Amino acid sequence: MAEITLKGLAHSYEKTPKGASDYAIRQMDHVWHQGGAYALLGPSGCGKSTLLNIISGLLEPSEGDVLFDGQRVNELPPEERNIAQVFQFPVIYDTMTVFDNLAFPLRNMSTPEYRVKPKVLEVADILELTPLLNRKAKNLTADEKQKVSMGRGLVRDDVTAILFDEPLTVIDPQLKWKLRRKLKEIHERFNITMIYVTHDQLEASTFADKIAVMYEGQVVQFGTPRELFERPAHTFVGYFIGSPGMNFMAVEFRDNQVMFGSQPLPVNEAMERAVADASNSVEITSNNIKLGIRPEFIAISSSPSADSVPIQVTSVQDLGTYSLLTFKLNEQTFKARLPEGHSPVGETAFARFDDAHVALYIDEYLVEAGHE
Amino acid sequence: MNNKVPNNRAWLLVLPMLVLVAFSAIIPLMTVVNYSVQDVLGPNARFFTGTEWFQSMLNDDALQAAFLRQISFSLIILAIQIPLGIGIALIMPKRGWQASAVLILITLPLLIPWNVVGSIWQIFTRGDIGLMGWGLRELGIEYNITRNAGDAWATIILMDVWHWTPLVAMLCYSGLRSIPEAYYQAARIDRASKWAVFRYIQLPKLTNVLVIAVLLRFMHSFMIYAEPFVLTGGGPGSATTFLSQSLTTMAVGQQDLGPSAAFSLIYFLVILLVSWVFYTTIMNMQKDKPPHGGA
Incomplete structure (x- = not known):
């Protein structure tokens, strides 16, 4: 279980930020509830990926706190937070088979083999990777690779949140649809918080129950797709959501x-x-x-x-x-x-x-x- | 449907390349082949010998010994330079002026002409004025490359490691820089140990540059000539006489054109064969194994 709270969070890549423009994330408070399917929507360079990396622990925020269930985790490295992250370009371990790729996080935690195998088979089944288990991961197609990197997040029992950083960028349009459905399915099946970063409003609204729209380092609105459409809280939301915009x-x-x-x-x-x-x-x-x-x-x-x-x-x-x-x-x-x-x-x-x-x-x- | 006009004039475009390759490789090589099957006694006296030269070369004790020395030398320097080069590349600074400074420093040995390298080390190892030779003597360690074969070997290997490890390090460094940050991030999230990151991310991503590094270093070391020639002259005795030096002595020193041509061809084929076997093996390792059993 994890409720992710961001308290007075701000981040700057500069050592001594001078003005507001030096901040990639400006002062913000936000709560991601356990089990929600969220999207983080915004144009390139608005700080979405920075925010995601702060949540996963790849980045330490320069100001404010990240709380998991009320516990401050600012200094905890990613390996000690119970999260998984899927990146824009599929990350797979080239020399390993699909099976070994999926088993990798478990083996790193010294899970006994007799527990690794059923778990890997289960995840492979959900992701429809079973026929590929003995193939070298290097020779897979982009969408298969992305499924493998998602699978590595799913095999771990302790994962309470999966963060997606524009995971479908390199996937063919027809397959995007299928993979997004798969994600929803997984979300419904496991009680996992999912945060999905994208700049595509359609992708955000088909995946998420609630969307946080980011603009210049701030969440300007957090609401259902319908709320974003009907009552944009900020002119940027009005302009960014809808085609054409407001x-x-x-x-x-x-x-x-x-x-x-x-x-x-x-x-x-x-x-x-x-x-x-x-x-x-x-x-x-x-x-x-x-x-x-x-x-x-x-x-x-x-x-x-x-x-x-x-x-x-x-x-x-x-x-x-x-x-x-x-x-x-x-x-x-x-x-x-x-x-x-x-x-x-x-x-x-x-x-x-x-x-x-x-x-x-x-x-x-x-x-x-x-x-x- | 099929109205393609047959036109073979495109072959003309290949012609300049063909002429170039003919002059740079085919004709010289064929000359060698020509010599290797004849006994040339004078401008008008030559006899066809068939495979006689090849047989005698393959059975020559001195050459066999030189061949073994050569193989050992190549294997030893590969075993040192490849891991060392990877290691150096791993600890090199990744960005900033330090990265540039280290890159320049590390490239310096590569810029020195081969026989100059030999001369540098020849002076370096002298007991009277060389820093290493003198230093070792002062430390009470007996060290003499002109008398002790072990010392000569160690010095030649050290010299080659100093001269060529930077090449391996630079190739690996470029390979490492091309690994996207996301791989390291994913590995952290997957809780991979440092060793696992090296074994499953860095090393696989380095495969291609390592193939190049191994091939280059193997071919280079197998043909090594100027450095040991200047440093030890092949001695003491013939302890550091490698293949190229035996060949030069035979072809230039003794003017035994037939045998040395046959020897050259064998030499050439060995390099080709080893390189090919190595390359094919590595490339096959990346393919999927045919399914049989397994998980």
């Missing part, structure tokens, strides 16, 4: 209206009040007020209605199950998703933003408004 408008409160540049925006009262408050607030000095709307929630029509705004359509791309419409509003490019069979629109059209799905962001973070 549209953002920098707005201000002027002439008793919510203005996007020179364009007044029809929003509901609650939102209007929230924007007005933010604009007049003494605490918020940055004037960084944005409204966000997902492309899915912009309705396009060729005739105006009460709360629509006029737009210039730049292009329409047919993507099979839906069309992607690109338009300009106040000189800024927006994307809208048109359902299949939507009637074609001309160069000028009208867009209506679905009130329930317009979100307010102050200093890039979500502010709940308009849901009283």
